[in-house]
Amino acid sequence: MDHFGKVFVKSFFVILIAIAVPGFCFASDTIKLGVAGPHSGDLASYGIPSVKAAELVVKEINAKGGVLGKQVEMLVEDDVCKPEIATNTATKLISRGVHVVLGHICSGATKSAMGLYKDSNIIAMSPSATNPALTQSGDYPNFYRTIASDDAQARLEVDFALNVLKLKKIAVLHDKGDYGKGLAEFARKFLEDSGKAEVVLYEGITPGAVDYSAVVQKIKRSNAEAVIFGGYHPEASKIVGQMRRKKMDTIFISDDGVKDDTFIKVAGKDAEGVYATGPMDTSKNPMTQSANEAHKKAYGSDPGAFFLNAYAATLALLNAIEKAGSTDYDAISKALKTEYVETPLGKISFDERGDATGIGFSMYQVQNGVYVELK
């Protein structure tokens, strides 16, 4: 037994080394780009377009000889948008030796993963996490994003409600999540500071509840002319649907969690007239057109949410590594902040806090079943 035990332990170590050694060898051969986000579950429609964007950029760059003469390798991990799972996702990516990460997608998941990346000196760039604290709090120095933060969206929503629609009574709702509540709090603050309109109702709703008729009755009783909702499309379509069924024509203004074609598909005719903020339309940019075409060619469909942001983020990350001349944390950080890069979103760089310069939001409205940008 004793002999057998020793042999077993020895062979165990031999196997361990045999597995580990090639791992180290590969580590220096490629630039490893982690891609994290929801790739399954009910928010998968937010995460999968980013994987496709990264695939397209990586394929193009590898065809041109890669970064620093090395091929770029993608490591894709699913976090289903859940903070508690995102830490596992991050740990997995770190243990597989990623150099930079594209992701995560949802703000809550991003926050919980950032600390782990920070401890391992890894830079992460999100195409979609809009929570203001990610850049403004200073707690996440390794965080960058190619989307404007929530307060920019809330500012646009409030300005639109006050100056374009000239509303006086507004109800602010949110889904109690990091993203939705953050946005709703900004909206409430901006509304109160403006002094031009009254916040007649401020409430959090329970995501996934069986129905929202009580909340809808409450909106009706508050006599709100419009609802500003911070959250995602499943709840938004339920609330809009129930309002319209109760014969309420209350204006519905929301965010880019709702500016998703799934919202229009699910809400159907009830979606007509709904306002939602979303990233500026960059369809005139030639890079955008070629990116969209490449997507169509590779996957046979139009790209989904945050595709261009993810495309830009991947370009920015790989460009920074190229310019920095290494995968060193400080060198990449410096390159991100000083070097400009041509992306489908325009020529971008990053400010001290990690927000991309030159990226903003526009207001969209559902008209005849599609989102139309309002000028």
Next chain:
Amino acid sequence: MEYFVELFLGGLTRGSIYALIALGYTMVYGIIQLINFAHGEIYMIGAFTALIISSVLSLLGLNTIAIFVIASFVAVIYSSAYGFTVEKIAYKPLRHAPRLSALISAIGMSMFLYNYVLLAQTSDFLPFPNNIPEFKFMEPYSHIFSSTELVILTTTTVVMILLGLLIKCTRIGKAMRATAQDRDMAMLVGIDVNRVISVTFVVGSATAALGGVLIASHIGQINYFIGFIAGIKAFVAAVLGGIGSVPGAVLGSFVLGWTESFATGYVSSDYEDVFAFIFLVLILIFRPAGILGRSTAEKV
């Protein structure tokens, strides 16, 4: 006053849906003392079946009422078959195992079913057509109480009455009551207990599927995960009313529906669930067996 009525009716509708699901929990618990956690998934499968059938039928150009009735009917049959099969696969082999094993088997079944639907169908939210017509006579009241809500309430009432008759007046109902009282004794006097249990699962699944179809028509969307939250809420309703008791489950569901509706209406929807669960705790402190539950001494 109008506001109160609106909240009251909203709570009633919500309670009706909970009741349709809670019946399955309470009946199964009454007969084999098992909490069937896969029950919420049966509700979800009912809604999905109805969606598929109504999409097919609408291609054939049938009128909406016919589509709704046929789709509900097929959903009920199909989900009953699921309920029957789940019992045969996951619970029957564990009939004499410790109760905990069956409970874990139930949780496993629940995960299996929703992941199965996730893979076989989609992870996206899907629009659910509202094939319930807008009644003319409801027009003046539609801002308070929609036709769909009226249909939900009527259907629930009819189902409750039919179920009451089934349990009180039929042979199989009598056998169910006997099995609930004492399974071994029921077996000794010649009742086919396996058949009784199967019937219980089939009936419970049928009502849950009906609930699924109705709520999906009401809110206009479904996805693979709707069964989880609805299942938990209905389970709470069943416990509130006294698990094992059929009238208790119905009462518990309405109480839960009203609590949530009034808490949202008069306090804040932030605390909707908080109030629902505070209410549950309070009731269980003062009536540990639930509102209508009978506390029985455990036989040692």
